[in-house]
Amino acid sequence: MEFTILKKSTRSKARRTRIVLPHGTVETPVYMPVGTNGSVKAIKHQDVSDMGYRLILGNTYHLYLRPGIEVIKQAGGLHQFTSWPHNILTDSGGFQIFSLAPFRKIKEEGMYFRSHIDGSYHMLTPELAVQLQCGFRSDILMALDQCTAPGITEKEAVKAMEITHRWAARCKDEWMKCRDQWGGNLFGIVQGNFFKNLRKESAQFINSLDLPGIAIGGLSVGEEPSAFKDFLAYTCEYLDENKPHYLMGVGTPEYILEAFEDGIDMLDCVYATRIARNGAVFTHDGLLAMKKERFATEFIPIEEGCNCYTCRHYTRAFLRQMFKTGEIMGPMLATIHNLQFMYNLVEDIKKSIDDDCFETFKKDFLSRYTSGSREE
């Protein structure tokens, strides 16, 4: 995988990079929409592509359970199956087992769990996680890791980190074996819970595996914002700077700006699309809940000047009508807006780094965004 640092901010760790992947080149910072079951929810892949997105995320846990690896392999891979011609990053399934499975047991061998769909038992090993993602023909594959929640003891955190490291090494071995079948790129994941010594140790270990990229897992899992910021900045200090840095499962515009400032290159989150389905839409002045009574006669777009399809064709009053009447059109139109907003935000961020004024951009954006409404 070709990775080039294009530009570094002089006042922070913010940077611009280029990653050459099997399905095209991606410039960073980049935000990845999430396509859990093979579809970014409520929006056609062509519309996602038309906005400019070139990298989306798929969830191995969901795709493994439904439709299953054999179906996706027979389809010719996940790109073919889902009609998405650009890059796909898949997670390993570990985080979804942590957050969704009704039962899970960590064994040295792998994660033993029950499906949240039909209660069936499964074992996800590091080797299987890699084989599944190779079967998907994922452009970026993630190593199997054990995510932990805030509040555990250091002893528990060490145990989870160490198994994450052993699994990462096993993932690397399996990936080396599979490389002649498919040229996807494996990223390792830093864990260590909320213990700085462990975060440092984990970053150093994952660096040492010399994989194409490095991710940070186990942040934005319920901790205080101050802990998030502290542990993010601290962990970023120890990441190999010649590798792409991926912060998993983040997040809001606030968290995204924080992450990019610390030198994160890539991130993904369901936030933009999930809140859209509930009627919450981004504006530069904060979040608006489209169901609110006051929008009933607001015959203006969600945000004046927004170039998204929704804002070019529909008013807040119409959006409110769609959400009040439970029409599928509500989630559809709000999803378009929120994904376009995120795309535009990241484009603005890229430009600000090119112009070496990211820190000013961040301050100005947040000052306006956080003083507005928060109608999530």
Place this chain on the structure above:
Amino acid sequence: MEFTILKKSTRSKARRTRIVLPHGTVETPVYMPVGTNGSVKAIKHQDVSDMGYRLILGNTYHLYLRPGIEVIKQAGGLHQFTSWPHNILTDSGGFQIFSLAPFRKIKEEGMYFRSHIDGSYHMLTPELAVQLQCGFRSDILMALDQCTAPGITEKEAVKAMEITHRWAARCKDEWMKCRDQWGGNLFGIVQGNFFKNLRKESAQFINSLDLPGIAIGGLSVGEEPSAFKDFLAYTCEYLDENKPHYLMGVGTPEYILEAFEDGIDMLDCVYATRIARNGAVFTHDGLLAMKKERFATEFIPIEEGCNCYTCRHYTRAFLRQMFKTGEIMGPMLATIHNLQFMYNLVEDIKKSIDDDCFETFKKDFLSRYTSGSREE
């Protein structure tokens, strides 16, 4: 309203006509997708327009209750509010009160009913029905009528028919008064339940009002298919042939072909979009239920050769995945296909009438369609 008969079939009453409406010209036969709350469900109006549709239907009952006439008036009318630049026909609200309201009482004045949304009481008079539709700036307005179910006595049917006639005359009076505000076209509705003498009497009365168009109501309301065919053909015999004929709330490909053969020019139905949301899709070989196990590894489009967006981009296997995982994308993609199928079917019908071979087309289409699967 300019209405021209373009071509008549020599072997049946099937015909081609042209209707000039305020938002453009419509050639018939025409099928109208239904946009109950201001949106054809699960599809953007632009996509509906891109398929070629130029006339859709809105439901006055729903729009009156939510968002209310004042909101739509303030928006500049229903076209403006819903971002649909072409023609809109609105029903009067009578049928929805008949089928949805938890309580309704027919009075000479109008229909007294409770909202299915919040239980509030309302009175829909013929005058209000016209005023609402003028406020929407509907291209075609429907008179308020009283729909009845099969199985009532002749006495009850006479009573409902007569009130329908008095209401139609009041609608006409109100429409004449409103015409300087908005140049929409009022259609009268033939009722008479399943009594031929009443159907004849009703057709003759509605003809006598000399409105721009004539609709048939109260068919396809639960009667046997043989009764539907019999009463449709019988009623059509008495419609003024120099007016457009609109059959309300029909229907399936089988019923549509039947109706066009009897000289119906326009019809609407939720069938195509409703079954789509449940995963049932049209093919020339019948209906397919996309959730079925056998589609899991069918990497072919819903129908080979179909020009719809869904068939050009996605496989049956992907559709199945979307429906099995409950993704909004399932209803979105199936709606696109079914509306394109209906559009193409009507285009084929138009061509067959132009070529004076409609009856052969009908026979061939039905022979293949009805011998296939019926997985609704």
